[in-house]
Amino acid sequence: MKMTTPTTTTHYFSSYHFEQMLNIKFDPTFLPVAATSFTLFIFLYKFINPILSNLLIKSYPFFTETQKIDWSTRINSSINSFTVGTICVYMMIADHGLDANPLLYKSYLLKTNLSIVIGYLLSDTVISIIHYKKIGDPFSMAHHFLSIYGFIYVLTLNVMPYFANFRLLAELSTPLVNIRWFLDTLKFSKTSKAFVFNGLLMTLVFFFVRIVAMPIYWWKVYTVAITPLWSHMGHFRFALIIVCSVLDIINLYWFSKMSRGCLRLLTAVYRKKHG
Numbered sequence: 001m002k003m004t005t006p007t008t009t010t011h012y013f014s015s016y017h018f019e020q021m022l023n024i025k026f027d028p029t030f031l032p033v034a035a036t037s038f039t040l041f042i043f044l045y046k047f048i049n050p051i052l053s054n055l056l057i058k059s060y061p062f063f064t065e066t067q068k069i070d071w072s073t074r075i076n077s078s079i080n081s082f083t084v085g086t087i088c089v090y091m092m093i094a095d096h097g098l099d100a101n102p103l104l105y106k107s108y109l110l111k112t113n114l115s116i117v118i119g120y121l122l123s124d125t126v127i128s129i130i131h132y133k134k135i136g137d138p139f140s141m142a143h144h145f146l147s148i149y150g151f152i153y154v155l156t157l158n159v160m161p162y163f164a165n166f167r168l169l170a171e172l173s174t175p176l177v178n179i180r181w182f183l184d185t186l187k188f189s190k191t192s193k194a195f196v197f198n199g200l201l202m203t204l205v206f207f208f209v210r211i212v213a214m215p216i217y218w219w220k221v222y223t224v225a226i227t228p229l230w231s232h233m234g235h236f237r238f239a240l241i242i243v244c245s246v247l248d249i250i251n252l253y254w255f256s257k258m259s260r261g262c263l264r265l266l267t268a269v270y271r272k273k274h275g
Contacts, residue, residue, distance in 0.1 A: 027156050030111045034155070037119020041076050045127060049075045059186060066134040067185055073127055073135065074178040080120040081174035087113045088168040102162030102224055103233060110165055114155045117168065121148050143250050150243040159236045166217055167244065170210045170251070176202035190265060191272050203262045210251045217244070 049072040053060045063071065091098060091110060098105055121144045128136050128144075147167075154164040179198050188195050221240070224230055230237065 024157055024159065027158065030115045030155055033112060033115035034118045034122070037116045038122045039119075041080070041120050041123035042126070044079070045072045045076055045123065057186075063185070066131075069127070069131050070135050070181070071185065073124060074181055076120065076124065078175045078178045080117060081171040081178075084113055084117045084120075084168050085171040085174075088165055088171065091165055092169075098162050098165060102220065103160060103227075103229055104158060105161045106158045107161060110161055111155055113168065114151050114164060117171075118148055118151050118155065121151075139250055139253065143247065146243050146246055150239060153236065153239060157236075159233065160240050162220070163217070163240060163244070166213070166220070167247070169213060172209045173202065173206040176205055191269050196265060196269055199262055199265050203258050206255060206258060211255055214248055214251075 050068065053068075053071060053075075060068070060071070087109065091107070091113075095107060095109070098107060098110070125141060125144045125148075128141055150167070151164055153159055154161055176198060180195070180202055183192075183195050183198060184190075190196075221244075225237075
């Protein structure tokens, strides 16, 4: 599934890497996969999700138009996150070449995973633009644009692969965020066991995969920034640092909102139990 490169765990630099860096060329091979992913998610959003929801969810026919749009996009989001997150974790465990060659490395599994997420992000962005007055969120759209920009580099140029895969770890928290919205839309009580359990788990998982992951990620950036190869990476270095810095700021903003919501939830549960 992957084409490996010579392992250089200490310096991430060799004559092979230098030659590979000089021969970085635009590779459109996986763009059709991204286009297929985009088409599939649009098809799911427009046809499959509404049909299945209408069959399986009794209250779905009574949703507002805005709720139906949001419901379908969140199903897409959950499908993408579960798929991409699972592949990401597998690669972290099984693909040792990715960790050994974080700046230049070609993995067909990673490129497939990036194609899936790029297609999803593009589809969700298009849907959000079309229905901006109903479900548009500037922070989510900024997150999408920045992610697409960064992932396209890795997909077409094979640069910074480790860091792209590491960022996909954040997707593991998204299904729980969506489940919270589903429960709220289905009018579950905010003090019900399902709502409370999901809220606590959502905050915990978000904290580990997006907040705790930050210093680990930036430490890895530091370890490659002091190698000879880093100085030859040109503008890719700035794309890596700037894009990921902004994404981390957005994640911190989301976590601050999530933490306040979790605190309100726990307060409500305490008051319910103790009068």
